[in-house]
Amino acid sequence: MGWFSQIEQPLVRDVSIGLWRRFADLQLEEAAKTEFRSLHDCFTRELKPGARPIDSDPALVVSPCDGIVGGSGRVQHSKLIQAKGQAYSLDELLVDPQLAAVYRNGSYVTLRLTASMYHRFHAPHDCTLEHVTYVPGDAWNTHPIALARVEKLYCKNERAVLRARLATTGHLITLVPVAAILVASIRLHCLDVLLRLDHSGPNEWSCRAPARKGEELGWFQHGSTIIVFAPAGFELCERILPGARVRMGEALLRLPGLPDQG
Secondary structure, three states: OHHHHHHOOOOHHHHHHHHHHHHHHOOOOOOOOOOOHHHHHOOOEEEEEHHHHHOOOOEEOOOOOOOOEEEEEOOEEOEEEEEOEEOOOOEHOOOOOHHHHHOOOEEEEEEEOOOOOOOOOEEOOEEEEEEEEEEEOOOOOOHHHHHHHOOHHHHEEEEEEEEEEOOOOOOOEEEEEEEOOOOOEEEOOOOOOOOOOOOOOEEEEEEEEEEEEOOOOEEOOOEEEEEEOOOOOOOEOOOOOOOEEEEEEEOEEEEOOOOOHH
């Protein structure tokens, strides 16, 4: 599917995008360009400037992507909810016990991207990307039906673990982009390498990549899920409940000890 999506033959491109628009809620009015080289070029599209307003309140961590809220809430020591009746381990997901310890009793939000959504992800706050861990794995579908049936699905799938240090408070926020069916690579601006299934791993990269709130960090070559972790003391914003639709730049989490300017 990845190979097919990158075919730049005009007829293949036009028929593919036309069928996609017919059978999915694909909104291209916000796209930065109106002509695409291929289906893949359309999938990884950029948006027009201002299409996603960024909440500027320094007390708020914003959503790094468009998505539908799946699991969310408090990490129960080291356990998180994947779906009703299914849990998974923070240590297994992050593959680093020391990093997992940062988020015990902290907060998490799972954001699922549908195929037609905008598939780039952005800095949730003014921060510096400090470390990237790439974990090869499977590509199970992350649809709710699969989440309810496949034990520890997020821990089995290909994923990247992105550690970002907040500029104002020093808190460590971690984003975990998780791959899925038809999804076999992740691109980050801070690394000159395509993260994909043929890499053995885990692979580790230390980096120092500062980013402003809302600045683009990278994108899925096709799309999937991002799990956001914050330490104890952060609180989920009121509307971040399972099933809610969130856009990149909207309020996600409230920092501890800072008054809300809204």
